[in-house]
Amino acid sequence: MPKSRTSSFTRRGFIAAGGALGLVAALAACGGTDSKGDGGADKGAAASGPWTFKDDLGKDVSTKAKPKNIVAFTGTAAALYDYGVPVKGVFGPTKTADGKPDVQAGSMDISKVEIIGNVYDEFNVEKYAALQPDLLVTNTWDGSYWYVPEASKDKILQLAPAAAISVGGDATLDKALERTAELAKSLGADMNDKKAVDAKARFEAAAAKVREATKANPGIKVLVGSGSADLFYVSTPDTSADLKYFKSLGVEFVTPEKLDEGGFFESLSWENAGKYKADVVFLDNRTGTLQPEDLKAKATWAELPAVKAGQITPRVTEPIYSYDKCAVILEDLAKAIQNAKKVG
Known part of the structure; x- marks a missing residue:
């Protein structure tokens, strides 16, 4: 575990060099329809109606209905949790060697999510498919999907549409927060709730x-x-x-x-x-x-x-x-x- 965690940090430079840029094209192949997003606003469609969200890779990500079976990078899942949006599964640092929640799990109860990958470059495609995912959510630093392994990305992206929120490039913390909140709202979060x-x-x-x-x-x-x-x-x-x-x-x-x-x-x-x-x-x-x-x-x-x-x-x-x-x-x-x- 420690070695893998350190690896995720040192390898970020190589990811930024462009090794996973091909994932952008893969998203277009699996991500949906010609319907246009509007930066993440929920258009008020009924739960049974179509859902769209324009992510930070510039993709109009669409599903036939508002996603319920969401799988996300651990840190992104933790942010959605804070807004009241539950996820079914997570990938990324979630559980430490002694079984405690990783710092990136935030306030989530990690016993209630399926961990399909706990370290960098680990993603159990079979577990992911078994969750019958409607949507995959993660961050992006450089045009790639954070913690989605290069070796299995094509299989992963064929199973459900994917949306990415930028935390690198031109993004700043306030903008990443705004975009994550927009995503959460589109997935059903009440941003007028007192807690929010x-x-x-x-x-x-x-x-x-x-x-x-x-x-x-x-x-x-x-x-x-x-x-x-x-x-x-x-x-x-x-x-x-x-x-x-x-x-x-x-x-x-x-x-x-x-x-x-x-x-x-x-x-x-x-x-x-x-x-x-x-x-x-x-x-x-x-x-x-x-x-x-x-x-x-x-x-x-x-x-x-x-x-x-x-x-x-x-x-x-x-x-x-x-x-x-x-x-x-x-x-x-x-x-x-x-x-x-x-x-x-």
Whole structure:
């Protein structure tokens, strides 16, 4: 499990290089009709009427009736759950080695969903088919379907239409949240429900707190890092939806000079982990990446100024794109910047 989780992070660059772009054509073959979507709005059709949604690959995804048997990438499923839209099955990090919910499962009860793949490149097509899926939902970073394996994508995409929400490219956190909410609404979520309204208000208030913190404590440099046994990855703030949004709120990031092939991060040996100085380390919280307790044995980690100062905050590297979950991320970020001292 840990090795696979780390692999999902390091392989992202190769995915971004275009290895799975052929999936776009496959969606067109399996995804539906000539009916036109309108950006995800539910046109108020009866439950027995047709359903359409224009996804972030530009595809008009259609089904004969509003989908009921939904299978989704774990993080996307968790976001739909927050809006009251249940899924039948999930693929992606869902259960840890000790049987507990993965961080990407959010508030879902993982005992009530069929796990058809728990690590990168794992997707049980037979289990998927047995669920009689009406719709597959995932994210997209680069034009591919996140966590849909290249080797079996054609079989998977023939079984049900697929919709993808962009969390890379030109997408920013606020836009990804808006699009996920539109998808949830089209699938039956009540966006006027008090819980949904309050969550959005909390998110907007938290964004204001980040702006205030960056103005009140200017010049704080944040390094976005992820640790594996052999390498320390320093992410650029210019490719991921969350980091681009945080940057727009005034957060000052360390920008690595020499990005790997995919353009997401620079890989540093642990000998060179001190290449960049920062006041705060925003550390990948995903299962399979090394956490502060694991990193204590790395001498160069211990020597980082931010680490010495205890200024480490978890980064939710693959956010659950619901306002409820992202409000917490912003609140934690605001506190980290507000309380940070210049040490880099």
